[in-house]
């Protein structure tokens with residue numbers, strides 16, 4: 001199993017999430033703390049208006065899911081980029097793959113939440129010269145989070161939907177494990 005922090009560091013670099021991003025988000029964190037419950041309730045209400053999404057929630061404890069999402073977003077906006085964060089993002093992708101929805105539904109979910117966070121920042125920091133940087137920082141961290149969660153989701157999605165092995169006509173040669181090998185989550189780490 002590779003070091004999960006390698007993939008995280010690469011992403012932080014690619015998305016341009018640096019010390020300045022963390023500093024920029026400091027004043028936004030208390031806003032998220034204050035607004036997250038209303039953002040998440042609005043999120044679930046809007047998403048559940050789609051029958052395809054509503055079906056996914058049948059039998060789920062909505063309040064448990066909201067609690068988990070709240071904790072996750074607070075950690076994202078606190079820029080807690082550590083191993084616990086990576087494992088949580090991977091667990092979310094796996095949970096989504098388990099629930100059986102198409103990846104597009106979750107991208108739509110991220111889009112909805114991203115817009116809510118951006119709107120919230122405009123409302124609170126509308127007159128501040130810091131607003132453009134705050135909006136860019138929000139965009140970066142939400143998109144990176146989506147990327148990790150989706151990588152984990154897709155890894156499971158393709159693995160679970162791949163056709164079973166055909167009846168071998170002869171004993172296949174043993175193959176070396178690749179980055180996409182389902183033995184671990186390393187595809188998420190690169």
Ligand code: HEM
Nearest residue numbers: 047053056068069072091092095096098099105106109110
């Ligand atoms: C419309 C989009 C979404 C749908 C339909 C959806 C649905 C679900 C479902 C059904 C589960 C429970 C799966 C299981 O335990 O078997 C789940 C778990 C979860 N989802 Fe989503 N979700 C959506 C978007 C998001 C987004 C954008 C996030 C943002 C981070 C998120 C965060 C979580 C978390 C934190 C969990 C709990 C994972 C765990 O138990 O470790 N979801 N979601």
